[in-house]
Amino acid sequence: MFSQTDFVHMERALALAKRGMYTTDPNPRVGCVLVRNGEVIGEGFTQPAGQDHAEIRALKDARSRGHDLRGATAYVTLEPCSHFGRTPPCANALIDAQIGRVIAAMEDPNPQVSGRGLAMLRDAGIEVRCGLLAHEAQELNIGFVSRMTRGRPWVRMKVAASLDGRTGLPSGQSQWITSAAARADGHAWRARASAILTGIGTVREDNPRMTVRAVDTPRQPQRVLIDSQLEVPPDAQILAGAPTLIFCGVLDHRLAERASALRDRGAEIVPLPNEAGKVDLPQLLNVLGERSVNELHVEAGYKLNGSLLREGCVDELLVYLAPSLLGMDSMSMFNLAAPDMLEDRLKLNFHTIERIGDDLRILARFAPHTVPGADHAAPSVSK
Numbered sequence: 089m090f091s092q093t094d095f096v097h098m099e100r101a102l103a104l105a106k107r108g109m110y111t112t113d114p115n116p117r118v119g120c121v122l123v124r125n126g127e128v129i130g131e132g133f134t135q136p137a138g139q140d141h142a143e144i145r146a147l148k149d150a151r152s153r154g155h156d157l158r159g160a161t162a163y164v165t166l167e168p169c170s171h172f173g174r175t176p177p178c179a180n181a182l183i184d185a186q187i188g189r190v191i192a193a194m195e196d197p198n199p200q201v202s203g204r205g206l207a208m209l210r211d212a213g214i215e216v217r218c219g220l221l222a223h224e225a226q227e228l229n230i231g232f233v234s235r236m237t238r239g240r241p242w243v244r245m246k247v248a249a250s251l252d253g254r255t256g257l258p259s260g261q262s263q264w265i266t267s268a269a270a271r272a273d274g275h276a277w278r279a280r281a282s283a284i285l286t287g288i289g290t291v292r293e294d295n296p297r298m299t300v301r302a303v304d305t306p307r308q309p310q311r312v313l314i315d316s317q318l319e320v321p322p323d324a325q326i327l328a329g330a331p332t333l334i335f336c337g338v339l340d341h342r343l344a345e346r347a348s349a350l351r352d353r354g355a356e357i358v359p360l361p362n363e364a365g366k367v368d369l370p371q372l373l374n375v376l377g378e379r380s381v382n383e384l385h386v387e388a389g390y391k392l393n394g395s396l397l398r399e400g401c402v403d404e405l406l407v408y409l410a411p412s413l414l415g416m417d418s419m420s421m422f423n424l425a426a427p428d429m430l431e432d433r434l435k436l437n438f439h440t441i442e443r444i445g446d447d448l449r450i451l452a453r454f455a456p457h458t459v460p461g462a463d464h465a466a467p468s469v470s471k
C-alpha cells in the first residue's frame with residue numbers, strides 16, 4: 089500500500105516531530121515533509137502552543153524557498169486539524185496550497201474530531217491515505233492519545249533501584265543508587281512529561297526540586313505533590329519557582345493556616361479526598377487530564393507508588409537497575425501486598441531494555457494501547 093519512498097519521507101517526518109519532544113506540550117508532537125517530483129521542498133514540526141503547526145511550518149518553508157506547492161505530497165505524522173483552535177485549521181491550509189496527496193501516520197485520537205481533517209481533504213479532491221508508521225507516531229504522542237481517548241494522562245512511574253529491587257537504605261539514604269548517566273537519562277523523561285508527581289514522604293526525606301536540569305529545555309513540567317495533610321514545609325524546594333499543584337485530603341479549618349502559608353509560596357491547593365481522607369488517585373488523573381496533562385511522570389517513594397499501582401493508575405514502569413545489592417531490609421519499590429495466588433500477580437510486558445552507563449533501563453507496560461484509525465499490534469518505543 090505504501091512505497092519505500094513513502095516510508096523514507098514519513099520516517100523523516102517522525103524525526104522532525106521528535107524535535108518538538110520538550111516544547112509542543114500540551115499539543116501533540118507532529119512533523120511534516122512536503123515532496124514534489126521526488127524532491128523534498130519543505131519541512132516543519134509543531135512549534136510551542138499557539139504557534140505554527142507542522143504543516144504550516146512546512147508550507148512556509150517551501151514558499152520561502154520559492155517552490156511551487158501544487159500537486160505536492162504532504163507526509164504528516166498526525167491527521168491535519170480541521171478546527172479553529174489557537175491557530176486556523178491545517179487542512180484548509182493544505183487545500184489552499186493545492187496539495188495533491190496527503191499521507192498521514194495516524195488519525196487524530198480525539199473521537200470528537202477524528203477523521204474530519206482527512207474527510208475535509210478528500211472532499212477537496214485530495215488523495216488521502218492513513219496508517220503509515222502508525223505505531224511510531226502513536227508512541228511519540230502516547231500521552232496525547234491517552235488524554236484524548238481516556239481523558240487522563242499516560243502515567244509513567246520512574247524508579248531507581250539496586251539489582252535486588254531496593255530503592256534506599258532503612259535509614260532513608262537513597263542518593264545515589266544509579267549512575268550519573270542514568271540520572272541524566274531520567275531527566276530526559278522528566279523533560280518530555282507535562283507534569284511530575286511526587287509524594288510528601290519523598291519531599292520530607294530528600295527535599296527534591298523535581299525540575300529538569302540535566303537536559304536543555306525551555307519548558308519545565310508542572311510539579312504536582314500529593315500531601316493529604318499539607319505537611320510540606322513552606323521553604324521546601326519543590327515550592328520554589330513556578331507554582332506547584334498540591335493535592336490534599338479534606339481541606340477543613342485544621343489545615344487553613346497551612347494552606348494559607350503554602351498559597352503565599354505560590355502553591356495551588358486542590359482538595360480531592362477519598363473515603364479514607366487521603367487523595368482520590370483515579371480522580372486526580374481525571375483532574376490532570378482536564379488540565380491538559382498528556383504524560384505524567386511519577387517519582388515517588390514506595391508508599392505512593394504502591395497506592396498508585398493498587399488503584400490502577402499506572403501505565404508503564406521506567407526502572408533503572410544498578411548492579412548493586414542493598415539487602416532485604418532496605419526500601420522496596422512498591423508497598424504492594426503479595427497476592428494469595430500466583431495467577432493474581434500484577435503482570436507486565438517488557439517493552440524495551442537498554443543499558444545506560446553502568447545501569448539497565450527497563451520500560452515495562454501493563455496494557456497494550458491502541459491507535460485510533462490504525463490497525464496494529466503492540467507499539468514500539470521512541471524517545
Ligand SMILES: NC(=O)c1ccc[n+]([C@@H]2O[C@H](COP(=O)([O-])OP(=O)(O)OC[C@H]3O[C@@H](n4cnc5c(N)ncnc54)[C@H](OP(=O)(O)O)[C@@H]3O)[C@@H](O)[C@H]2O)c1
Pocket residue numbers: 246247248249255256260261262263286287288289290291293294314315316366367368369387388389390391392393395396
Ligand atoms: N529510588 C527512587 O526511584 C526513589 C524515588 C523517589 C523517592 N525515593 C525514596 O523514597 C523514600 C520516601 O518514601 P515514601 O514512601 O515515604 O515517600 P512517598 O511515597 O513519596 O510519600 C509517602 C506518602 O504518600 C502518602 N500516600 C500514599 N497514598 C496516598 C494517597 N492515596 N493519598 C494521599 N497520600 C498518599 C503516604 O501516606 P500513608 O503513609 O498514610 O499511606 C505517605 O505519607 C525516600 O527515601 C526517597 O529517597 C526513591
